[in-house]
Amino acid sequence: MGLKFKKRTIGWMFVIFSVFMICLFYFYPMIQAFILSFQTGMGSNLDFVGFENYTRLFSDPTFLTALKNTLIYLIFQVPIMIILALVFSVLLNRPNLRFKGFFRTAIFLPAVTSLVAYSVIFKYLFATDGLVNNFLETVHIISEPINWITDPFWAKVTIILAITWRWTGYNMIFYLSSLQNIDRSIYEAAKIDGASSVQQFFRITIPMLKPIILFTSITSTIGTLQLFDKPMNITQGGPGNATLTISQYIYNLSFKYSPDFGYAATVSYVIVILVVIFSLIQFKVAGDRND
Structure with missing residues (x-):
């Protein structure tokens, strides 16, 4: 018992600081934000209002617009991104492909590009007289420039x-x-049995990558529901709140409009609820049916 207690004590000594920091900087703010969501006022002059902030959500047109925009990004962008990532990974995993390192780096590079730099580049590319419009006009796809940034529909497409x-x-x-961890002999056996590349993709690749697809789908969903930087830097939420997201609305409630931290905390918990709902749906649809 003494040795067992000693090992347990040593184990806790390794993790206790991390546990304390996680509780201090993650769970404590979450609890405080939840308590704050039942209050209203400015600064330290807060009054308890019960569920008034939550009922206010359903009659707040700006919040409903931000919620709709965020869900549009989620519904369209996440599936497109997951499918493209799958296709690129399969193409770049071919053993006889030349310059694989270059192509992998080129596709991954945007993820480590400076946020401000890439936002400025996108604003220039999709400006009315930008490179995208010039190219589309040159190849006669469009007859007049598209207002990518100032049109409500095309601004969403740009984001x-x-x-x-x-x-x-x-x-x-x-x-x-x-x-790269899947044995090539599986594909070779499937090829001998007459399976085409498309059949191998859907019958071997997709099932083998199922846990990773579920993981990336959930993380991408969480990231999209928390989307803030892209519309903030590219369109500033415009035109007319056409690209406003929930996170950007939280920022506006806290720092741009008259500060209302209680209502901002309420809106932030909408993201928490949406994350839980969509994660459960994805686990139900893509999770292991034997669990």
Whole structure:
């Protein structure tokens, strides 16, 4: 018993500091934010209002717009990004492909590019007289420039393209590393049995990568629900809140409008609820049915 207690004590000595820091900087702020969501006021002059902030959500047009925009990004961008990452990883995992290192680096590079730099580049590329419009006009796809930044529909498209461009390579790395752990003999046996490349992709690659696909889908969903930097830097949430996200609305409530930290905390817990709901759905749809 003495040796067992000693080992347990030593183990706790290794983790106690990390546990304390996690509780201090993660769980304590979460609890405080939840308590704050039942209050209203400025600074330290806060009054308890019960569920008033939560009922206010359903009659707040700006919040409903931000929620709709965020869900649009989620529904369209995440599947596109996951599919592209899967396709790129399969193509770049071919043993006879030349310059694999170059292509892998080129696709992954946006994930480590400076946020401000890439936002400025996107604003210039998708400006009315930018490179994208010039190219589309040159190849006669469009007859007049598209207002990528100032049109509500095309501004959403621009944000979706920006997110996809930045994070596709990041997810591709997860799939690529997993593909390299799959025995090539499985594909060779399938090829001998007459399976085409498409059949191998859907019958071997997808099932083998199922845990990684679930992981990247959940992390991408969480990241999209917390989306802030892209619309803030590219469109500033405009035009007319057309690209406003929930996180950007939280920022505006806290620092741009008259400070209302209680209501901002309430809106932030909407993200928590959405993360839980979508994660449970993804676990239910893509998780192991035997669990």
